[in-house]
Amino acid sequence: MPSLFNPLQLGSIDLPNRIFMAPLTRARAGREGVPNELMARYYAQRAGAGLIISEATGISREGLGWPNAPGLWSEAQVDGWKTVTQEVHRAGGRIVAQLWHMGRLVHSDLGGGKPVSSSATTAPDFAHTYEGKKPYEEARAATQADIDRIIGDYVTAARNAIEAGFDGVQIHGANGYLVDQFLRDSDNHRDDAYGGSIDNRLRFVRQVLEAVGGAIGMDRVGIRFSPNILVQGVEDSDPIALFTELAKLLEELRVPWIELREPYKATSAGSVPTEPVSPAMRQHYSGKIVINSDHDWIDARVRIAAGTADAVSIGRLFIANPDLVKRIAIDAPLNPGDPRTFYSGGPEGYVDYPALGEQEAA
Numbered sequence: 001m002p003s004l005f006n007p008l009q010l011g012s013i014d015l016p017n018r019i020f021m022a023p024l025t026r027a028r029a030g031r032e033g034v035p036n037e038l039m040a041r042y043y044a045q046r047a048g049a050g051l052i053i054s055e056a057t058g059i060s061r062e063g064l065g066w067p068n069a070p071g072l073w074s075e076a077q078v079d080g081w082k083t084v085t086q087e088v089h090r091a092g093g094r095i096v097a098q099l100w101h102m103g104r105l106v107h108s109d110l111g112g113g114k115p116v117s118s119s120a121t122t123a124p125d126f127a128h129t130y131e132g133k134k135p136y137e138e139a140r141a142a143t144q145a146d147i148d149r150i151i152g153d154y155v156t157a158a159r160n161a162i163e164a165g166f167d168g169v170q171i172h173g174a175n176g177y178l179v180d181q182f183l184r185d186s187d188n189h190r191d192d193a194y195g196g197s198i199d200n201r202l203r204f205v206r207q208v209l210e211a212v213g214g215a216i217g218m219d220r221v222g223i224r225f226s227p228n229i230l231v232q233g234v235e236d237s238d239p240i241a242l243f244t245e246l247a248k249l250l251e252e253l254r255v256p257w258i259e260l261r262e263p264y265k266a267t268s269a270g271s272v273p274t275e276p277v278s279p280a281m282r283q284h285y286s287g288k289i290v291i292n293s294d295h296d297w298i299d300a301r302v303r304i305a306a307g308t309a310d311a312v313s314i315g316r317l318f319i320a321n322p323d324l325v326k327r328i329a330i331d332a333p334l335n336p337g338d339p340r341t342f343y344s345g346g347p348e349g350y351v352d353y354p355a356l357g358e359q360e361a362a
């Protein structure tokens with residue numbers, strides 16, 4: 001029976017263990033979204049993860065709506081990421097870039113123009129801007145020219161990721177962002193080839209995956225979904241049907257791995273946990289399944305041994321425990337995290353969580 005500490009192969013990436021660092025926005029890249037030495041230190045401290053999935057990284061100015069989050073469209077950003085990937089590799093780790101277009105969740109104050117989505121809708125709640133939170137604006141429905149341009153931006157960002165030394169990319173298809181805005185029917189009201197039937201709603205993600213896989217090799221591509229949670233105003237009336245068809249598509253395209261953020265105990269958004277769809281997806285998808293959200297290694301161990309998952313990704317505990325994998329291996333106590341510094345900028349609550357030896361020495 002496989003365990004958390006068995007190696008795993010994800011397409012072309014070989015991993016020494018199955019405990020991943022989940023993607024975590026930390027807002028330390030400045031207004032131009034350029035990764036820096038501080039970020040390199042933070043990621044290198046966490047190189048013990050089987051795989052580091054980077055914080056969500058904008059594929060274009062238009063698609064990035066989180067203050068101080070990084071991007072992958074400019075030369076300076078590629079150079080900044082080179083330092084990060086070099087430090088992670090030097091520390092013995094592996095890292096993929098999470099590619100992000102936020103769709104209707106971007107405010108025009110961020111400089112990328114009016115938000116674009118599958119349909120002309122407005123997200124609930126508030127957008128993040130440099131002047132604080134502001135109500136979301138109504139998105140415009142993407143034209144075919146927009147769709148072609150955005151797919152081009154995914155390809156450029158994926159190529160840039162490889163140039164910057166990443167081991168691969170993960171398309172961000174979760175959490176109510178653009179891919180999710182096409183997938184799920186609460187937001188996609190289109191009556192053209194990109195809306196209506198499940199097949200049509202899968203068209204955008206299919207085209208993104210085909211284009212990115214064609215550009216950098218599908219063996220370096222993964223994708224993340226949040227199948228059955230209402231997130232940032234996006235949900236589906238029949239998640240099992242949608243995600244079953246999606247699993248068939250991922251199988252057809254030979255996408256080597258997927259990460260599923262599924263509610264387990266309770267979601268951070270407070271929505272009611274529902275049955276995971278990963279067992280249904282597993283029936284149709286033979287690639288690797290990484291489970292996330294409130295999982296600890298005890299239930300992850302059970303799922304991996306049972307074959308319903310291949311790896312677990314852990315978010316908040318990796319913020320507070322740079323050497324989380326080692327701590328799990330020897331059952332060591334964990335540092336508590338401080339949510340006040342999740343997005344606060346600067347080194348505090350970012351690179352100052354001690355590893356085990358440092359703690360004893362302090």
Ligand SMILES: Cc1cc2nc3c(=O)[nH]c(=O)nc-3n(C[C@H](O)[C@H](O)[C@H](O)COP(=O)(O)O)c2cc1C
Pocket residue numbers: 022023024025026054055056098172174175224261292293294295313314315316317342
């Ligand atoms: C501070 C913070 C930042 C996050 N940023 C991202 C992100 O950039 N991309 C993403 O897909 N999920 C993001 N998430 C969600 C996490 O990857 C993860 O799904 C969530 O924290 C649940 O896993 P956990 O229970 O192990 O923390 C973020 C969560 C937190 C707490």
